[in-house]
Every structure is written in C-alpha cells, then in structure tokens.
Amino acid sequence: MEMTGMRILVLEDEYLIGLDLERIAEESGAQSVQLIATVGELQAQIANETDYDLAILEVQARGVSSLDSAAEMQRRGLPIVFTTAYDSQANGVPGFPDIPVVAKPYGKAQILQAVAKALANSQHNPASRRNGASGEFV
Template identity: 40%
Template sequence: MPALLDGLRILVLEDEFLIAMDVEQLCRDHGAAEVTIAREVAELEGQALPARFDAAVVDLMLGGDSTLDFAARLRREGIPFVFASGYSDSDEVKEAFPDIRLVTKPFAGDDLIEAVAVACGRA
C-alpha cells in the first residue's frame, strides 16, 4: 500500500524550528518526495507556488503575524493545505476557510498526515 503522501512536494510554513523539523520528518516518513520549510511568508514572495508544491502545512501565526493572506493565495493558486496552530478557537479562520482543516498543536502525527492526505484527496 503506498504511503499517504507518496511523491508529494510539501511546503511547511512554520517558524518554530523543532516543530518544523518534526513535520518534515513526519511527511518524509509518509512518503513525501520533498519537504520545504519556510519560516516566514516573505521567503515565498515572487515564487510560482503551484510549480513547486503539491500541498502545504501552514502555521496560523508566524512571529505574531497572521498567515491568512498567504492561505488565501494558496487557495487562489489551487494548492491544498491544512492549518497547524496552537490556537484552536479561531472564528476568523472558520469563517474565511470553512473547508480547511485546522490541526491543533501539539498534534498527533497521524492526525496531521491524515489531514494533508484528505486535503489532497488521498484518504
């Protein structure tokens, strides 16, 4: 049985180094071909995201700044994604992105991987 994320190129937008490393390892363990960690949205400015990524895991807050604008860009560009956050009760997120799964930190690895797989239509 192929791994849930087999062959996918995944963007991890996360400013906490250890969490980013954990997510990278989880994705690789579940078959991701490439995992790119970005610690701030500015690192991705001017890049053609669909050419580089099949899916993304997006932290809701990076250094106190909301990533909702970036999430809207992902949606416009057709890249499936999930939010990962320490904040579980974000009404703003539920209103703006009712169809996007929010995986709360600290998360179980299986929950995160399953959420990404579902977002990509694989589970």
C-alpha cells in the same frame, strides 16, 4: 495517508516542530519538503510560483497571519492544512471552511488525517502533472 512523491511547503516558526513536520512528511514518502519560518518567506515562495503539491501552514508565524498567503494558494488550487496553537482556531479558520486545522500539540496521525482531508477537498492532483517516465513535475 501517504505523501509519496509530493513536494510539500511547510510554514512553521518553531524549529523543532518544523523538523517534526518534515520528518512526518518524509516518512510518508514526500519527495521534498521546504521548511520556512516566516510569512515573508511564504510570500516569496508564492511570488516565485514554486510548484508544490501541498502546503502545511501555521496560521500565525512569528505574530504575522498567513491567511492572505493561504487565500492566494487556495485560489491557485493548492491543498492546504493549517496548524495553530490557538484554541479559538482549532475548529476552523474563518473564511477557510474547507481547510483542515490541526491544533498543537499534534501527532503524526492528526497530520496525516488532515492531509488526506485537504487532498480530498482539492481539485489539485499532483500525479496528473508528472512527466510519465521521469516522474518530474511539468
């Protein structure tokens, strides 16, 4: 699964894991990756209506649930992938049956497979929002 030209928001409270997710996205062609560590930062991104094509969200970041923020992003049509360190959430997060979940530890293949599923499940099409010649988001 390629992420060519995509703008990706990553919520991950473990710095090295966040850097690994950033690397995976960049190697897969992402235009930009915004790495944040707290749900408060996530809420600020939502409030600012920053334009992303995909969100990779840790279910619990520094002990705070990201599910309320995920619900708002889902309402806006943004494809989401959840990551989790909790075995109880590895097979799905209650209330989010269509959002793929990747359990830690994970590798590039698992992330890319989850991204492909999230994009397939979503009506969100990043290519349709690009300005033809410049490739900028409109």
